[in-house]
Amino acid sequence: AQSVTQPDIHITVSEGASLELRCNYSYGATPYLFWYVQSPGQGLQLLLKYFSGDTLVQGIKGFEAEFKRSQSSFNLRKPSVHWSDAAEYFCAVGPGGGNKLTFGTGTQLKVEL
């Protein structure tokens, strides 16, 4: 069965500092990996996705993520965090083809000014 682990429930960083959110997955085949962001009371917005090819993917809002098959990880990074990045971040994995996704439990990001 597929699963996603986001080890950090809460992370607090200072504005301007770098950020890394961890995501580890368990999946039997080549996974389709996603990062979504959710602001309070809102739906989910896609930040980036990995299907194949270059293992470093660029997303919106200055985010990037790196797929490491050997570590079963897909960590999200941003070199300089802005106060508006404070939100809940979800990592998800799926088989592609429009099939259902499995979500991690989320990481709540707080940004200190």
Added chain:
Amino acid sequence: GAVVSQHPSRVICKSGTSVKIECRSLDFQATTMFWYRQFPKQSLMLMATSNEGSKATYEQGVEKDKFLINHASLTLSTLTVTSAHPEDSSFYICSANGATEETQYFGPGTRLLVL
């Protein structure tokens, strides 16, 4: 592109009534739509997968007679919470993807409060 809307954004109803939530793909045809439920400070729990023109596939533990899903067209799916009770109060989110689309696009969610 790839915009998904939900209506209403929030609804308050009395216990025992039924509530219908609409999910629309505005600029693409959604062959598959998904309905999720999210409790405060928790992750998304998939309730069901609906494909246009066929019956929805419900996840284990989700009552199909309680949560009626209809996907009558390629741009609209509806979730009806029948005989709602306070424990059904939650944030309901839909997502959709097209026939050749690997990515799910999410709606803004519907906050349901059952009194």
